[in-house]
Amino acid sequence: MGDVKLIGIWVSPFSTRIEIALKLKGIEYELIEQNPFDKSPTLVKYNPIHKKVPVLLHNGKAIVESLVILEYIDETWKEGTPLLPKDPYQRAVARFWAKFIDEKCFPEIQKLCFGSKQEKEKARDELPKLLKILDNEVKDKKFFGGDTVGFVDIVSIPITYWRGAMQEAANVEVLTNDEFPNISAWAEELQTCSIIKENLPPREKLVGAFRALF
């Protein structure tokens, strides 16, 4: 297994993704918790380019960017629960939706909640369209790839969990659960996985942190 450390921040859904994946694989690790208000020398040392969490340290080697880390975990500890499906086409589908969540949906959520007035207005137009696309995709699915938690489920938590707390912190009352019933059902289903449920911070704690941060 080697020496496994995670430089993370509990308030980051991207750090939490890695904690969930490591626990699903049964990998023991040491969490080096960062202060969200201050970038530590350790973080800057191991992620000099982006200076962001999460950073996985495996036998002293640093791996950064949460999607890259998830693939690394899956390829390094093959014996545990697989994160990505085996079939190349299904793997491509999973990677497509992961990019969609990270590059399209989440930046709009950030703008909607904590952006400038202009960004907020634009996100209010854009985000519902993006979430509707995702909502259609998860219709009639238990987890994204089938009956067990996998890559896209873990990747989804900025949408399926963090979004609610961010909207509450920013007093954004649009985009309720009723508008995206399939995403809501998916979010509930994810809570039936004890490893996911136990690693999500309490909603009130997240709301408080976002109010303090922004």
Place this chain on the structure above:
Amino acid sequence: MGDVKLIGIWVSPFSTRIEIALKLKGIEYELIEQNPFDKSPTLVKYNPIHKKVPVLLHNGKAIVESLVILEYIDETWKEGTPLLPKDPYQRAVARFWAKFIDEKCFPEIQKLCFGSKQEKEKARDELPKLLKILDNEVKDKKFFGGDTVGFVDIVSIPITYWRGAMQEAANVEVLTNDEFPNISAWAEELQTCSIIKENLPPREKLVGAFRALF
């Protein structure tokens, strides 16, 4: 091998990535060339979410997003030249730099060349910092991952080839090759690979197309 088609546009470095990868793997394919001024019903049918090239059609199944397609090609046709290295850590390094090129560098190049006045000014500050980081990374390397062309080399062409033509089309005279000697050396080395060289459109043709497009 199955039925392989590529919906592409010669003026897109992202389409060209896929042509290079398919040829490196020795995969025969039919190119469905799109008009860059008009999104065809075929493109919209197979990539309804982004409506962008490239789209790889393999036995009728559509795979989109060039980085996702490159991984699909590597996983599907394992017998050809490997694109990504074998070692999980080296794979993570390659994926990190691919993201850096696509999410950080290329958007700034687009803004520098074809953005609003404000975007151009911001990109003129940002882009040199990003390219300097990449320049340091490729110092003393032949190809990115060693002695043969691989994933990051193919991914690099928006930076190592297209950038010059885009800057010329937009009359942007900053960021010359002298400022990034290692990227320039890398760009030259890539041309020693005949599959890459033969698949890059002539520079004057690209410059003309960008002048017409923007």
